[in-house]
Amino acid sequence: MAQTMVNFRMDTEEKDTFEDICEQLGLTVSTAFKMFVKKVIREQRIPFDLSLDPFYSKPNIQYLEKVTQEIDSGKAVLSEHELVEA
Numbered sequence: 350m351a352q353t354m355v356n357f358r359m360d361t362e363e364k365d366t367f368e369d370i371c372e373q374l375g376l377t378v379s380t381a382f383k384m385f386v387k388k389v390i391r392e393q394r395i396p397f398d399l400s401l402d403p404f405y406s407k408p409n410i411q412y413l414e415k416v417t418q419e420i421d422s423g424k425a426v427l428s429e430h431e432l433v434e435a
Contacts, residue, residue: 355382 371381388396403409419425 367381368378371378374381376384385396416425420427
């Protein structure tokens, strides 16, 4: 089977953490990625759930930016309130 090289960029801290976890599991980074690829091919899907965090939705970001501007400009009225236990 012919082999090829795959290169990509990632955050250095995340790479280091990933390498540490792989090492603790007795794997190399290369082996971990090969396992991921084989599972994707076998299952014909990404082997974990993907979803958007509603916190980062466009309407929420716009709301947070508006509130931040109001606070920065002194237009916001801030008051204390009782904490509510969930």
